[in-house]
Amino acid sequence: MPGLSMLVPFHTATSKLKSQMTNTWPPYPPPDETELDKAVRLEEEKVAKRISEEIDRQIEYDRQELKKKRSETKILLLGQAESGKSTLLKNFQIQFAPKAFEAEVDAWRAVIQLNLVRSVNVILAYLSKASAATAAASPRFSKPKDDLRWLKMRLAPLRQVEVILNRLLGVNADDPQSPSPADVGMHWDSDKLSEVAVGSDFGWRTLMRTEKPRPTSRFWDDLDDARKILEACRDDIVAMCHDQMVQSVLDEEGIEILDEPGFFFDQASRICALDYEPTAEDILRARLRTAGVEEHRLCMESPPSEKGREWVFYDVGGARGQRAAWAAYFEDVNSVMFLCPISSFDQVLSEDRLTNRLVDSLKLWKTICSSKLLENATFILFMNKSDILRKKLEAGVCFATHVEQYKDQPNDFEHVSSYIRKILLSIHKECSPKKRSIHAHTTCATDTIMMSHVLGSVRDIILMNALEQTHLIG
Ligand SMILES: Nc1nc2c(ncn2[C@@H]2O[C@H](COP(=O)(O)OP(=O)(O)OP(=O)(O)O)[C@@H](O)[C@H]2O)c(=O)[nH]1
Ligand SMILES: [Mg+2]
DSSP, rough: OOOOOSSSSSHHHHHHHHHHHHHHSOOOTTOOEEEOHHHHHHHHHHHHHHHHHHHHHHHHHHHHHHHHHHEEEEEEEEEEEESHHHHHHHHHHHHHHHHHTTTTTHHHHHHHHHHHHHHHHHHHHHHHHHHHHHHOOOOOGGGGGHHHHHHHHTTTTHHHHHHHHHHHHHHOTTTTTSSGGGGOOOOOOOOTTTTTEEEEGGGGGHHHTTTTTTOOOHHHHHHHHHHHHHTTTHHHHHHHHHHHHHHHHHTOOOOOOSSSTTTOOGHHHHHHHHTTTOHHHHHHHHHEESSSEEEEEEEEEOSGGGGTTEEEEEEOSSGGGGGGGGGGGGOOOOOEEEEEEEGGOOBOOOTTTSSSSHHHOOOOOOHHHOOOOTTSEEEEEEEEOOHHHHHHHTTOOOOOHHHHTTTSSSSSSHHHHHHHHHHHHHHHHHHHHSOOOOOEOOOOOOOOOHHHHHHHHHHHHHHHHHHTTTHHHH
């Protein structure tokens, strides 16, 4: 039996062969092609070309994505709730992406005003309940009840301001850790009551960006209303913040106003003004609890040598209930930044009042150090809230009362902080799956000057290690 090629006309076979050999596209048309065949062939060629181009585009996209991924630096921010993770991230933005940080100022203004209003509402609700229950018995409520009633009446519009700002910022009303002031009980719990959380998917930061298409005018009208009410209540808010009865209640509860996250009582007059412009320090002091895991892309604006490099931060919610979600982000991480609030030795977790915060932080650190998934990451430890530790010790709070092993060593900042440092470093040494260097810094994340020095050296460490990890050096 003759081969199949024997049945195909010679010129067709050769042109096919030629097209296969030279890889010509489109292939030569068959010589006996009818008009209909030609139309069909051209259509088929068009479709094939489209598919081929689509595949090329996808390959190029995947190549670019891979290239981008390789040049990205992934950083995980870890630590218990209120350790200062989000505050550290703000410092990175201030230092290396100031324009992007500036673009979020409007959103932070609303958060700061909400922090203040919420604190005022919480205190008012607390005072009324406590006053009703103990008016006769306690000298701290000796102020005439009428005064309190008058204050409440004058400041009643602030409840509306809180509602508006909650709505505009997307504060999750269903969040069990974000109770409204109406939920205030007889037990003072500043951990929960002064703070708010915004879901990471709400996009509140970009909502108010000036260069973005603006939200509806209803949004801005509501925001204007909230600001006007705040301005109208300004004198009464300032009066309340300095009121003796309020001060004595806060004193009795051991609340150090300046150290309370998101309280802003000392800045009430400025923050309530219609033309209030938040400073970087205000924004660093604002309290917004992270819910879930937030991805932040920071495109370096400075220094010029690093312009355009992208750092991807994963900022996690630090409360116990949120920690199970962390592990999903452990793979491919270049750097872990762990924050241990060293001032927390005399505090308990707000989610578990039987657990000391420092003990919880050390346990968490042990778990993170032991993780196999993180064994190649660069570890940077921030012993944060050093300013509060210093203040507490200077005020006479005794470290050994809460950490018995400390025994009778000196109760001063240098000794206590170096004791905590030794423990953290020895945990890292003992629990790491393989030998790994560590960089430790004692910080106050609300102090921009201190942080600019620290972050300069942190940046160098991260860049060096990113290079090593991509085998360009070392
Ligand atoms: N005084 C002082 N306050 C700090 C310091 N670091 C952070 N804070 C404040 O502590 C509060 C909590 O900080 P965040 O950065 O929100 O804490 P976080 O670790 O992100 O907390 P979660 O999101 O709940 O996990 C904020 O109001 C900060 O301003 C510090 O070093 N000193
Ligand atoms: Mg946070």
